Amino acid sequence: MESATFPISPLLPAIADSLAAHPRLVLEAPPGAGKTTQVPLALLHAAWAEGRRIVMLEPRRVAARSAAAFMARQLGEAVGETVGYRIRFENKVGPRTRIEVVTEGILTRMIQDDPELGGTGPGGIAALLFDEFHERHLAADLGLALALDVQAQLREDLRIVVMSATLDGQRLADFLDAPRMSSEGRSFPVQVAHYPARREESIEAQARRATTEALARHPGDVLVFLPGQREIARLQAALEAAAALPADTEVLALHGELPVEQQSRVLQPAPDGRRRVVLATNVAESSVTLPGVRVVIDSGLAREPRFDPNSGFSRLDAVAISQASADQRAGRAGRVAEGWAWRLWPESQRLEAQRRPEIAQVELTGLALELASWGSDALRFVDPPPPGALAAARELLQRLGALADSGGLTAAGKRMLALGTHPRLAAMLLAARDPREQALAADLAALVEARDPLRSRGDALAERWRALAAFRGGHTPANASRTALAAIDAAARQWRRRLRCDATPPDTVEAHALGDLLAHAFPDRIAARHPADPLRYQLANGRMARLFDDSALRGEPWLVASELRFEARGDALLLRAAPVDEARLREDFPQRFVEREGAVWDPDRRALVARRESRFDRIVLDSRPAGRVDPAQAAQALTDAVRELGVSALPWTDALRQWQARASSLRQWMPELALPDVGDGALAATLDAWLRPAFAGKTRLDALSEEELGQALKSSLDWNARQHLDRFAPARIVVPSGMERRIDYALDDGGVARPPVLAVKLQELFGLADTPRVADGRVPVLLHLLSPGGKPLQVTGDLKGFWDRTYPEVKKEMKGRYPRHPWPDDPWSATATHRAKPRGT
Template sequence: MTASTPNFPITPVLPQIRASLAAHPRLVLEAPPGAGKTTQVPLALLDAGWLAGQKIMMLEPRRIAARAAAQFMAQQLGEAVGDTVGYRIRFESKVGASTRIEVVTEGILTRLIQHDPELAGIGAIVFDEFHERHLAGDLGAVLALDVQGTLRPDLRLLAMSATLDGARIAQWLDAPRISSPGRSFPVRIEHPPARAQESVEHHVARITRQALEENEGDVLAFLPGRREIARTQMVLAQTLPSSLGSGQGVEVLALHGELSLAEQQAALAPPDAAHTRRVVLATNVAESSITLPGIRAVIDAGLAREPRFDPNSGFTRLETVAISQASADQRAGRAGRVAPGTAYRLWPQSRRLEPARKAEIAQAELSALALELAAWGVTAGSTAAMRWLDPPPAGALAQARELLVRLAALDADGRITALGRRMLELGASPRLAAAALRAPIALRALIADLLALMEARSPLRGAHARNDDFRIRLAALHAWRDRRGAVARGDVDTGSLAAIEQASKGWRRRLDVHTAASGVPDSHCVGELLLHAFPDRVARRDDNNPQRYTLANGRGARLHDDTALHGEPWLVALDLRHEHRDSLILAAAPLDPRALERDYPTQFTRERTLRWNDERAAAEAFEERRFGAIVLDRRSVPVQPQDALPALLGAVRARGIDALPWSEPARRLRARMLALRAWMPELALADVSDAALLASLDDWLAPYLQGKHRLDALAPEELSQALAARLDHEQRRLLDAQAPESLAVPSGQSRRLEYPEGEPPVLAVKLQELFGLADTPRVGGGRIPVTLHLLSPAGRPIQVTQDLRGFWERTYPEVKKELKGRYPRHPWPDDPWTATPTHRAKPRPR
């Protein structure tokens, strides 16, 4: 076998890579963009002695890169793809009997390992661009490590990337590291700011024109998704001249994963005309592993679209997020492959990016991972035993397993079922696989269309873009198919429909269906088929609000104002946007509820429920028939004493301690207990703060609510008793002594003490009642001086003080002078120290 050997930066270290893998079964390779690692390393390993003629499997994260890598390696060997070098991607395979290098994507490596854990005939697995940390790559690596550690110690594993954390990966793999130099030219970094109110698309288009003027060669612009690429193409079509001042023509091309193979290859191929310059608008598929010839300028919007899963809502959404610094470096490096270039970064230079992108396993929905683990024999209790670089989040994994049980892919003990194994074989996401495999044979062609539509973005455009009736998408596909593409372009994206049709063909092959569906199915058919993918999102209309629905999982959802589904009593919600209160239904299909009785009879329950009626301040009991959390009918039943107590306690927890019927004596007792606990912590008095009382309702309040149905049936005296019961006999004695309810004053009267929270107690008393008292009274074991509110004979405040002695010495003479004439019938002695205290006026003379 003869191969051409162009000179790549990786070439000098290829012998070192071969030697390392001969001595050690694992290796980490760090090589910058343009080094040639993707295409040169597999070829260099083909005749290694340790490979012994076996295959090399290379996991490539993206389909575009997988095809391109296989084609380039085949060209070097002077062969066609499918001879020595081939590829396998979803719905497409080019391998033959002589294939020794297979470039595979997505879950194909996982399927190979699950089918044959010994990986017979495979001598090495290469994980390219491992820094992207796709879920399939992480899972494939974990399973491959398990195989290597148990069945195939001779299997070689190689992780390679331009920007991975080599030290961490090497420690995880217990592997040596090799670094390769790159071949790159200087790249000038600029940060051209956006103008006021300028959109991303207009910003990119403006800088594209600038880049064409300031640089030679072609321009590569990174945008977050297909929608932004299409908008930018429109702006460029309106603003970019058809030829530049030099007479060169300009061609604008898109590059993303939803394009046809021909369209992708057009972006990757050199321009047809020598005098044509190209502008390639790409998603992050162009970040690594593929070569775009002639790029001299990169425009980077700094954005990417990534899935984010929220375990609290159960929804996964594609979110537009800022890229990492590693991705920014990868993108900028594209400008320096063939000559010095320029990278225009469309964010402020002061902005700091995250060093590397987060692993997908930390933020994705994990039902597919959970099903693969179950097939591998990993249960909930043994997940941690696997050799993870980043383990799956426990909450998301538990929620994924609950979904799989609901889909009948796992049994109650978490073991994979026969249906679960068939779902894995099909290769769809667990939800869609469940729907496909439970569809009647006569409807398999239709379910193939639905799978393709569910996995794609909506093909609807124009006035139909916001149509939330999923059946309209199916109708558009069937109209396009039946009329051989003759559909109004303003209503649909015909390119999307072509891609959806290709995906549907792939699903038809897997489902062994030989003819395509056509026409208009029954109005409930789509909903009843997709019910098996989303049984937790069955939705019933609210009787009082026709736009609001309750989902079987207990959450709320609503239709938007321009909905096409208004009035539908039952729906299957297929796509939702999680919002604070009710999620917004973006796509749904109507459902006949009789299908629930037929297909999910065990999910119907009849149970007794309790709820709290705020208006009546009472517990109510009902017998309800439910599908999941959806109440189908309800009838009132008597409240049993044992049932009422949890409802009463729940009402207090929900409404707070103030919901209880506090009397003044009870409030004062609680204030005294709080005060003494703060003043004398050594007494270890019970905590009666709001938080503590709410946390211990079962202990102190429940015994006094037994047999009651209403909170106001609790007598105020019972609430005082419940509080007092928090103290033992000695603590109650100390409370009365150190935080008394009242104090005896020199007049012989007893005056109440008030206990404001967080402050010393307050004693309001007429001045004449304190004659003869020299010092301020104290409580709390003598630690806390009482705040005296000294009152006039009319009960009006004269002075607030904690220094009674100072008042008699300095302030009393002035008070006496001012008030003696106003209150002549009351005593105002010159010497208050020896005067007789009194709460009465002087007797009238006879």
């Protein structure tokens, strides 16, 4: 049995005592404190946990295996006895296991499958621990929301512990109504410097220079943070080829896709004492300890999920890390002795303070499916999902057949959920008619999820599949990556295993076989050729798309796109697609082929016309005139037109946009008012509720007046909400001169409220000491102080400081330029005015 003292050790009794008295706890502890491995062991023998399990959520597979192995060694046991772990495709728990370390998808399934979590008897779950919560993964946020609901409704005895190295602990403690405890860490001083890049230098080349210099100048091992596997592979090849590396230096990679044996090797000290260079993703940022590291070289980048509208999935993009992550990475150099951290970005570059939660920036179809399965939207999220993104996710789930019109889960939706993958891919995997099609669907799922295995450009998905088939036959095409094809082949095997499919993947397939399956994953991207242009296609979602001029798919009657690029104006661009057989479409989607007569939006005339149409979803297959527009259908048709064009197509005025910014800002500044979301995304998601009534009796979009639009927009706020808006976010404010002046409100590109701006002539504020505030005094107004001629003089949020320090200089410069306006020596006692001095004074 291993024994060691950790910085968190003195706090462990207090943690157990706190959980005996209160069922929730927020624990802050820096890397190296020992929270991941010591807290579960300390709770094992608590009276409230006797005979029951403790489940700890780890966001990464490497950390889950490492934490379980370390705790098992401390108990003198093998993994799978008292301590085990469960991750995707791997399970090491046994009948005696009482501490389970699980990854995020596993925890969600455990709660969904058994909301009582085994109850209060032996074998039930006594506590859920959320480790490294600051990473703010969507699955962790969902898991916590589900756990809180279970605790509130079914299991008051359930303990919930949220642990992190860097987070806003007080905010989280307030949200959870939980005690907050903090532990010291174990660290030595770290010298931080910014290592300059050369002109046009890649991040790998800069990291290579920094690594060789660090090995020459400093002792110990070197840890290099890079965004992903590609960068790691390129830098590893460059370092191993470099003659500058000392002969006894070993270069190792560390990321989540490595085999367990290689991961374990990196996490153990070098047996022969050699120096090591570890090239890691942000998996090494927390939860795992790398012995011997004295130097950290940080690229400042990480691959994090972002919604990719081209693919319809959340993809991993290389993005700048937060300041909290940068500090945590640097701290890795000070775990055993004094260390050094070299940052590969300019010192002038400013990072966001904390990592933004995934729930605010990824695609939410999987979340919407989980919520439907849970049967309630009334979950408490630390940061609630954006309404617009959630509404779009539910619309897609209905297209996929996972949700009924009532919002409940269908039988197909339940089967999709059980597959544990993105609902698009699940729908495709379940659509296969026989084992041979299942094997082909497994190939497609692996291809769609993977990076492109071809080096050459091309939009035919079939070319990628043929390269995979050739690889299996022992031949790798010249324009393909063998490594990428091997990874795709391995992923396809995993899909076949999950589907219990024993069929061998086919060697060849018919022209439409790929598209016939893919249509079930992308029903909104099924496309029919334009009758007058073989390169243009109309999509099932109503948009138009275009092939490349040299496309191998030119002229195909029907396509389905797995990737396309939506342009701000004009047609989308089809990046990857496959042909579809219309006969198969009619077999698989008969309800989507319809004949209808009614009002149709004519984009050229920007009005409704009556047509008799044959359609597949929003693809018009045939259209003929049908008399006059039916008024009963007009309001809905115009609302649908706005849904397609976007809410920006409405007759907005500056005053209405200001009203929207005021309401959105106040909603953020004073969340307790519970104001509705009136951002463009939320408005687009609720058009039927607020806009459709305003279109009654109209047949043209421009028939909606600015006044009618304003009334429709403001209908979402009741009388009390409107009073709050006028009181706490006024459109105008009376300044000391007695005049009313406008306050400008605005949101940044991420929808976050900016400080409100009051542009006012300096002379109108004489005698005013304190900066005006809105939102019940919480938010200071940013003053744009103007000259008598209306030109900007100063921007300040500290009026008192301006009068004390800056005004004398402004007066000296402006008095001669504007002699007919007052420039008193004492602005505190001067009379505010918006006028010039009378002539002769």
